[in-house]
Amino acid sequence: MIRYTLTCDNDHHFESWFQSGDAFERLLKAGMVNCDACGSAQVSKTIMAPAIPKxxxxxxxxxxxxxxxxxxxxxxxxxxxxxxxxxxxxxxxxxxxxxxxxxxxxxxxxxxxxxxxxxxxxxxxxxxxxxxx
Structure with missing residues (x-):
């Protein structure tokens, strides 16, 4: 599982979990990744820092x-x-x-x-x- 921080074309930011990076790309191309706030399917990944344990x-x-x-x-x-x-x-x-x-x-x-x-x-x-x- 992988967690991505996403943003839509209306500048809403949200997070979602995906089985893999490839699964995210397939769902995105199929229009199945939508903004939590407005429902837009124009979604992209934001720059993320890796999770490093304390x-x-x-x-x-x-x-x-x-x-x-x-x-x-x-x-x-x-x-x-x-x-x-x-x-x-x-x-x-x-x-x-x-x-x-x-x-x-x-x-x-x-x-x-x-x-x-x-x-x-x-x-x-x-x-x-x-x-x-």
């Missing part, structure tokens, strides 16, 4: 960088419990073990059971690196 919008980290930062944060600040995640999470919820941040693996049935019992869990958007203890 500096703060250009330097934002992308999704891969955000996922990498999240993974690093979790692996730094939580204990990896591997396949014992279900039993560890349940034991902390039941007060049998002190609460702490953990991550690991649980199958769908285990995760559903934890959620149904009000134990807060969520899937990670990455595969944790296996750690040896």
């Amino acid at each position: 500096k703060e919008h250009r330097s934002k980290p992308d999704v891969a960088e955000k996922l990498a930062a999240l993974k690093k944060h979790i692996e730094t600040n939580a204990d990896y419990v591997g396949n014992t995640f279900y039993t560890e999470a349940r034991a902390m919820h039941d007060g049998e073990k002190p609460a702490r941040a953990i991550y690991g693996q649980a199958d769908a049935k285990q995760a559903k059971s934890l959620i149904e019992d009000g134990i807060p869990v969520m899937p990670l958007p990455f595969i944790p690196k296996k750690q040896t203890n």
